[in-house]
Every structure is written in C-alpha cells, then in structure tokens.
Amino acid sequence: MSELTERSELSIKAAELDAADELAKLRSQFVLDDVVYLDGNSLGALPAAVPGRVEDVVRRQWGELRIRSWDESGWWTAPERIGDRIAPLVGAAAGQIVVGDSTSVNVFKAVVGAVRLAGEGRDEILVDATTFPTDGYIAQSAARMTGCTVRAVTPRDVPSALGPRTAAVLLNHVDYRTGRLHDLPSLTSAIHEAGAVAVWDLCHSAGALPVGLDEHGVDLAVGCTYKYLNGGPGSPAYLYVRRDLQDRFDSPLPGWNSHVDPFGMRSEYEPAGGAPRGRVGTPDILSMLALEAALEVWEEVSIETVRTKSLALTDFFLDCVAAYVPEGRVESVTPSAHADRGSQVALRCDDAREVMRRLIAQGVVGDFREPDILRFGFTPLYVGFGDVERAARVLAGLVG
Amino acid sequence: MSELTERSELSIKAAELDAADELAKLRSQFVLDDVVYLDGNSLGALPAAVPGRVEDVVRRQWGELRIRSWDESGWWTAPERIGDRIAPLVGAAAGQIVVGDSTSVNVFKAVVGAVRLAGEGRDEILVDATTFPTDGYIAQSAARMTGCTVRAVTPRDVPSALGPRTAAVLLNHVDYRTGRLHDLPSLTSAIHEAGAVAVWDLCHSAGALPVGLDEHGVDLAVGCTYKYLNGGPGSPAYLYVRRDLQDRFDSPLPGWNSHVDPFGMRSEYEPAGGAPRGRVGTPDILSMLALEAALEVWEEVSIETVRTKSLALTDFFLDCVAAYVPEGRVESVTPSAHADRGSQVALRCDDAREVMRRLIAQGVVGDFREPDILRFGFTPLYVGFGDVERAARVLAGLVG
Structure with a gap:
C-alpha cells in the first residue's frame, strides 16, 4: 500500500472514530484552538466553565x-x-x-x-x-x-x-x-x-x-x-x-x-x-x-467510558506512527498491552528535544522528557482521533 | 462637653485627618462599598488590579x-x-x-x-x-x-x-x-x-x-x-x-x-x-x-508611611471609643504604647459574639475571637479616619 493511500485510509478511519465517539461532544466544554494538544498529562486545557x-x-x-x-x-x-x-x-x-x-x-x-x-x-x-x-x-x-x-x-x-x-x-x-x-x-x-x-x-x-x-x-x-x-x-x-x-x-x-x-x-x-x-x-x-x-x-461522563476512549486513542496513535514514521526512527517505550498502559505514549527518539520543539512549532503540543523521550498525553475529554492522526502525520514529516 | 458636641468634634477631626492623609488616594485602588471594613487583618479587600x-x-x-x-x-x-x-x-x-x-x-x-x-x-x-x-x-x-x-x-x-x-x-x-x-x-x-x-x-x-x-x-x-x-x-x-x-x-x-x-x-x-x-x-x-x-x-507607598497612618488610625479609634462608648462597657486589650501595638484594636466585651454580629449587620465589619474579643483591623491602604469614627459610633449605639 502506498504511503498516500495509508494516509487517506487512516484519515478516513479517524473521521469514523470521531463520528462514533460519544465523548466528542465534550470538546466544546474546553477552550481549544487549532493546536493538537497532547500535553494534558502535564497541564490540562482550560474548561469553559472556569473563567x-x-x-x-x-x-x-x-x-x-x-x-x-x-x-x-x-x-x-x-x-x-x-x-x-x-x-x-x-x-x-x-x-x-x-x-x-x-x-x-x-x-x-x-x-x-x-x-x-x-x-x-x-x-x-x-x-x-x-x-x-x-x-x-x-x-x-x-x-x-x-x-x-x-x-x-x-x-x-x-x-x-x-x-x-x-x-x-x-x-x-x-x-x-x-x-x-x-x-x-x-x-x-x-x-x-x-x-x-x-x-x-x-x-x-x-x-x-x-x-x-x-x-x-x-x-x-x-x-x-x-x-x-x-x-x-x-x-x-x-x-x-x-x-x-x-x-x-x-x-x-x-x-x-x-x-x-x-x-x-x-x-x-x-x-x-x-x-x-x-x-x-x-x-x-x-x-x-x-x-x-x-x-x-x-x-x-463515567471514568470507564473515558478509559475505553483513552485506549482507543493510544492504540490509534501507535497505528498511525507505525504507518507514517519510517521504521527505526522512533520506538515506543509505552507498553503495548492495554493492561499495562496509561493514557500516554512515550516515544524514544534520538533528537527528541529538537523534534519536540519543531512539533510544537507546527501545532502539535507534547513534551520532552530527559534524555530522549517524546511524551504525548491523550485526554479523552477533548482529544479526538483526527488530532491523533494529525499528530502522527506531523511527526512523520519531521523525522521522515 | 455633651455627647453630641463630642460626636460633632470627632467627625470634624476625622474629616481633617482624612483630608491630610497622603494615603487616602489609595482607597480607589481597592474594591470597596459603604461598609466599614475592619477585617483586613483576616482577609484583605480586593485590589482593583486583581480581577x-x-x-x-x-x-x-x-x-x-x-x-x-x-x-x-x-x-x-x-x-x-x-x-x-x-x-x-x-x-x-x-x-x-x-x-x-x-x-x-x-x-x-x-x-x-x-x-x-x-x-x-x-x-x-x-x-x-x-x-x-x-x-x-x-x-x-x-x-x-x-x-x-x-x-x-x-x-x-x-x-x-x-x-x-x-x-x-x-x-x-x-x-x-x-x-x-x-x-x-x-x-x-x-x-x-x-x-x-x-x-x-x-x-x-x-x-x-x-x-x-x-x-x-x-x-x-x-x-x-x-x-x-x-x-x-x-x-x-x-x-x-x-x-x-x-x-x-x-x-x-x-x-x-x-x-x-x-x-x-x-x-x-x-x-x-x-x-x-x-x-x-x-x-x-x-x-x-x-x-x-x-x-x-x-x-x-512606603511601609513607614503606612505605619504612621496605622498608629494614627488605632489612636483615633481608641479616642472615639473612649468618647462614645459608656465607660466599662468595653475594655481595650491592645497595648496603648505605640511600640507595643500592631495595626489592630481588640476590645473585650461581655457579649462580644452577639455585638459583632450586630455590628456587621450595621455595616461595620470586624471579627469575633473567643472568648470575648471584638477584633478590629486597620489597613491604612484603604481605611480612613471617617471609617474609624463611624465604627466607634455604631459600636456605641449597640452597647450604649
């Protein structure tokens, strides 16, 4: 399958997952912009009720x-x-x-x-x-x-x-x-x-x-x-x-x-x-x-629903990364088994600090952790599958 | 001197002190209403810059x-x-x-x-x-x-x-x-x-x-x-x-x-x-x-200017209380010597809890401290001498 076809298929998949996501409506309860915000495991986005x-x-x-x-x-x-x-x-x-x-x-x-x-x-x-x-x-x-x-x-x-x-x-x-x-x-x-x-x-x-x-x-x-x-x-x-x-x-x-x-x-x-x-x-x-x-x-919302979506988000991110990013360029240090995975994906990457800087400049916000970790957090209340696909795509563009 | 004359004289004195007060202009930097707020030693008033x-x-x-x-x-x-x-x-x-x-x-x-x-x-x-x-x-x-x-x-x-x-x-x-x-x-x-x-x-x-x-x-x-x-x-x-x-x-x-x-x-x-x-x-x-x-x-503003006004405020409050409140009804437990006095006046009063409740209802906010203390704090940044005279006057009306 060509890379372009894969992109198109994963984009379609993202749209389908977003359409079926019962939590998608909650995104409007947060103040968000065009940025893909995958740093909610450091500082959660602003809930609209707060100001x-x-x-x-x-x-x-x-x-x-x-x-x-x-x-x-x-x-x-x-x-x-x-x-x-x-x-x-x-x-x-x-x-x-x-x-x-x-x-x-x-x-x-x-x-x-x-x-x-x-x-x-x-x-x-x-x-x-x-x-x-x-x-x-x-x-x-x-x-x-x-x-x-x-x-x-x-x-x-x-x-x-x-x-x-x-x-x-x-x-x-x-x-x-x-x-x-x-x-x-x-x-x-x-x-x-x-x-x-x-x-x-x-x-x-x-x-x-x-x-x-x-x-x-x-x-x-x-x-x-x-x-x-x-x-x-x-x-x-x-x-x-x-x-x-x-x-x-x-x-x-x-x-x-x-x-x-x-x-x-x-x-x-x-x-x-x-x-x-x-x-x-x-x-x-x-x-x-x-x-x-x-x-x-x-x-x-129940925490069980959030967990289900969280796992779907991190699964999908790993799928997109596997499809888009050249093999060997990044390596997930987050366990693949659901029972062992939280709500984030950490990717080891040689020039992680610089890659994260450029990711952020391109509107995909995660964070860098010493010594070589790109860290992405997935908050099911406001992160969608389209965000996930975009994040992997931008990452691939930077490290490909 | 009749009580009425005293009131009139202390009111005039308050107005004179307020007119000469170089810190008086700072009051506009706080959100205040008609209340005499003498509880800034518990929770300071809202500065206008904060919201x-x-x-x-x-x-x-x-x-x-x-x-x-x-x-x-x-x-x-x-x-x-x-x-x-x-x-x-x-x-x-x-x-x-x-x-x-x-x-x-x-x-x-x-x-x-x-x-x-x-x-x-x-x-x-x-x-x-x-x-x-x-x-x-x-x-x-x-x-x-x-x-x-x-x-x-x-x-x-x-x-x-x-x-x-x-x-x-x-x-x-x-x-x-x-x-x-x-x-x-x-x-x-x-x-x-x-x-x-x-x-x-x-x-x-x-x-x-x-x-x-x-x-x-x-x-x-x-x-x-x-x-x-x-x-x-x-x-x-x-x-x-x-x-x-x-x-x-x-x-x-x-x-x-x-x-x-x-x-x-x-x-x-x-x-x-x-x-x-x-x-x-x-x-x-x-x-x-x-x-x-x-x-x-x-x-x-310098802290020395604040201190000078603070002592003037507490002095004036004690003067007004002495003039207005029947002798023996309240007793100051705050030292009279300036060197021993902070920026508050604490008055012992038999039914202090109830007196404070009524003071607050009449727009003079201090607080009650166990077992029998009426506590009044004087924040020189926003409390004026007119406030002080009014507080003593309302207190006298309640315990007189």
Whole structure:
C-alpha cells in the first residue's frame, strides 16, 4: 500500500472514530484552538466553565462578600466538598478525600502517616525506583524524620522486596515517563500480605482510567488535579485516607484546619475526624474553586467510558506512527498491552528535544522528557482521533 | 462637653485627618462599598488590579498559551519574583523570600530548618504561649520529628527561658488576638546571644508596619499574604531564610521545585541555592499571580508611611471609643504604647459574639475571637479616619 493511500485510509478511519465517539461532544466544554494538544498529562486545557466561575469568586465572593464568603460561599468546606467530587473518579466513596496543598506536601503527609500506621518494628520504606523524582525526595525526608530507610525498587520487584521490616510502599499508578500502568490491585494485595501500608500516587491515572481505591483496599493515595482533571496550573492536590484508617491517621502537618474545633483557637491539638484530618492551613480558594468548576464536566461522563476512549486513542496513535514514521526512527517505550498502559505514549527518539520543539512549532503540543523521550498525553475529554492522526502525520514529516 | 458636641468634634477631626492623609488616594485602588471594613487583618479587600489580572491568567495564559506559560508567562519563577516584591515590605534584600504553600507548611519548614541549623545538643523549641494555634501545633510536630521538646512561654519570658538547650524560638511579631507588637529586635538579639535560631511569624505585621528582617538579623520568617498584603482568600504564604543561612538550610519538604535542576528529573536530591531552596511542589499559579497584582499598590507607598497612618488610625479609634462608648462597657486589650501595638484594636466585651454580629449587620465589619474579643483591623491602604469614627459610633449605639 502506498504511503498516500495509508494516509487517506487512516484519515478516513479517524473521521469514523470521531463520528462514533460519544465523548466528542465534550470538546466544546474546553477552550481549544487549532493546536493538537497532547500535553494534558502535564497541564490540562482550560474548561469553559472556569473563567466565569473564577470571575465570580474574585469579584463577588471576595470583592463584595469578603470575609463572609468563608461561610456564605462555602469556602471553608471546599476541601472536603471538592474531594467528594474527585472521589467517584478514583473509585472512592465520599468522605475520604480532601483537597489542598501540593502533591509533594501530600506525599509527605501520606508517607509519614503510613509509617506511623505500620507501627513499631517496621523501618523500611520501599519507593518506586522509576518514580517522578519528588516522590523519592519526599520519601527520603519522611524516612529521615521517622527513623526509617528508603529502598528504591522497580514496581515489579516490590513483591520480592517486601518483608517484615517494610513499613510503607510508595508507588506511582502510571509511570510519568513511559506511561506504564502498574498493577495496583495485585501490588496492593502483596503489600498488605506483608503487613505494610500502600501509598499510591495517582497523578498520571486519576481522570484517565479507573483506579478503584476502595475496591482494592488502598490505604493512602495522593494525586494532582492539573493533569487529566484540568484544574489549572498548580491547582491543589488531594489526599485519600481510607475510612477505617482515618482515626489512626497521624499527620505530620497538623495545622489548624485539621483541628476538631479550628475556631476554638485551643492551644492543645485535637485532630478532626474523617477527611478533614488531612487538611493543614488555610485553603487556597481561587485555585480550589477553579478546580471545582473544572470538575463539573465529569457530571456527564463515567471514568470507564473515558478509559475505553483513552485506549482507543493510544492504540490509534501507535497505528498511525507505525504507518507514517519510517521504521527505526522512533520506538515506543509505552507498553503495548492495554493492561499495562496509561493514557500516554512515550516515544524514544534520538533528537527528541529538537523534534519536540519543531512539533510544537507546527501545532502539535507534547513534551520532552530527559534524555530522549517524546511524551504525548491523550485526554479523552477533548482529544479526538483526527488530532491523533494529525499528530502522527506531523511527526512523520519531521523525522521522515 | 455633651455627647453630641463630642460626636460633632470627632467627625470634624476625622474629616481633617482624612483630608491630610497622603494615603487616602489609595482607597480607589481597592474594591470597596459603604461598609466599614475592619477585617483586613483576616482577609484583605480586593485590589482593583486583581480581577483583570486573574482573567488574563485564566483566559490567555492558561487558556491560550497553556503549557508554554510556564516559561513565557513567567509562571515557573513566580515564587521568587513575588518573594522579591514582598521583601522590601519586611525589610529584606532580594533573594531571600520565596512564596508558596500555606503559612502552616512554612512554619514546618522554618522550625525544622531552625532546629537543624541550631545543631547538636540543642533539643528544645520555645514557642510563643499566646501564639495563633497552628504555629504551636506545627512546632509540636516539628519537635516530635526532630527529637526535640516544645516549651510554651510568653514572649516577655523568652529571655529568661533561653538556655544552652534552646534550638529554636518561634514567635509572632504581632499577637493575633490582642494586637500586641512584640519587640523583634531585642528578642532576636537575646535568642542569638543564647546561640539559638529565631523564627518569626509575620502574619499580623507584614504590610502593616516595618519589620526589618535583615537589619535585626532574623534567621527565618514566615507569613501569610491575605491579610495586610491583600492577596486573596488562602493566597500563598512565604518563607524568608537569611542569605548567609541559605546554604545550610535543610528543608524537611525537599520537593522537586527546590532541586538544583528540577527538569533533570534526577533520582538524587541536590538542593538549589538561594530562596528557591524553600520551594516544594508546583506553585499554585492562579492564587500566586492574583497576589502579584495585589502587591502592585505598594509601588507608590512606603511601609513607614503606612505605619504612621496605622498608629494614627488605632489612636483615633481608641479616642472615639473612649468618647462614645459608656465607660466599662468595653475594655481595650491592645497595648496603648505605640511600640507595643500592631495595626489592630481588640476590645473585650461581655457579649462580644452577639455585638459583632450586630455590628456587621450595621455595616461595620470586624471579627469575633473567643472568648470575648471584638477584633478590629486597620489597613491604612484603604481605611480612613471617617471609617474609624463611624465604627466607634455604631459600636456605641449597640452597647450604649
């Protein structure tokens, strides 16, 4: 088959897939232009509901109601309320997620909390050796401050590394570089069999695929909200503490917002029950309420539908790349098996930094990751199959 | 003199003071209505520059430029850039303040950092016994995680409590409840003589009075930005680490944003030099850039001018209360000496909660603090002497 015929056939296929896509209508709920935006795994696109909401928060809630908004505009309870909006997307019942602080700060709460839950005699923390670096840095600090040591292991080696000294295991659900999806149910189960506490980082899975926190008995989890949840730059992260662990969750950051009676201004700390125990200081309202507006799009969509489309998008991208790009020019480091794939495709490419620069200049936005990775994220809420075909075509034009 | 004459005289006086007030013109840079807003020490009023800036950040920087804004819109460097905007207000040279996280999280960084700076053999942390509670809770956690104990002492008792075991002292510059201004220069000096590290919480002083961090050799400081700096609800806090201590500052929250090469994605942590070492995770851009717009008003005004007006406002309020309110009905717990007074007046009042509710209903907004305190904050940028006279008059009408 000639290259031209292939292009034509894949274009037709893309149009057919887009026509059959039940999520295609959601694209209008985002502010998008002619760019093919495949960087939603770094910063999600702007949901159309956000600008008006933020304007109301700034002009009316802050500007007119001022201090009264802590009650009247629901500012004070926003961390738990928005946590409950995220909960169904990660398979959690209400009352277990609280929004606030950065992912790194939440990793610290979770890992220290996990070590304290694990109890005496357990002094080793296992950390995903391929983790996004901040998790490793923070775990190291948590270890130092709780008398533990850290051991870096690849997720597949976790079961054999577990032992009676293991206090906690910090893993990423999806690897930020390769897009590999780790087996949360079986790893969590192995961690529990060893008597240790499982902490999952959901940054690259929440909003892209089902997580099943409650179903799989995950102990603690954290995640950001600015990737597949489209909360905006640096929007607050979240912390999940499984309900039956909440009473024993012992935060290393017991700020006044986590007090059982925050306005009692008592000198003795007494932690609140439930998800609010994970709070620390005053919540960042502008960013938090932008996130709340961003989450409204999920009212119409299930995470299972999103996952189905996500896999179809990444399959189709790999097909298009295989058809268009000369063999050997790029190599996918993302697993081909659906069970092992997140919602991104990472292609190894010799001159990846320069190729990505030129891709972006031609309207296909992914990102570069050291040392040689072209990273493309697929957000099913607003990426279509036509986008995917175009991205592969532009890439082929650059590296062919 | 009859009460009516007094009222008339104080009204005339207020008008004269307002006419002579060189800061009066700044009021137009804030969104205000007919309310007398004396709660800027809890949540500052909305600066007029903020709504447009936030709209630009949301619609153009996020919505159109998306991921490119991390470079092109200066998002990545915002924590240091905005820190440098706050620096002159607290008497710090550039390069020592970084913005991000909540005050509580920064107290944790600062207290743990202080203990580590103090070195071996020092295992006691002194904490202001009258502190805003979160500082005490966090100090307790910092102590637990660094092998220290906490002792609560009133600021005046700090010099006699200092000893060879003292690692760090955490103090509030202005007491959140009484409005008492503590003697930062002499307390810092006493702490240094004892070989300990001074950590100051500037929440209730920054933007209201000169702090002189560099001049007085303060080691570490934290503060919020939503009170006298008008950054908006839950806007990010900041951390000051004195320049000559930065290389030894050892953060308990070494997130990837504080790495010397954050995008190198290295598995080994190597801290950045300078103020960025105090960073943790991805900065909260919407709130941070709202704060940046809010700080523009300071381009035209010195903190010394603000302090002069602040003292005139609180003096005048106390005069009006003395003239209008029947003796014994309220009692100021704020020091009368200028050297001991922040920018607020706290009045003890038997039925304070109900009185404040009615004051607010009549357009005079302060706040209630347990158990019996009417708290009034005076932000010189937008509060006038007429406001002050009216507040005292309405109060007198309620309790008279």
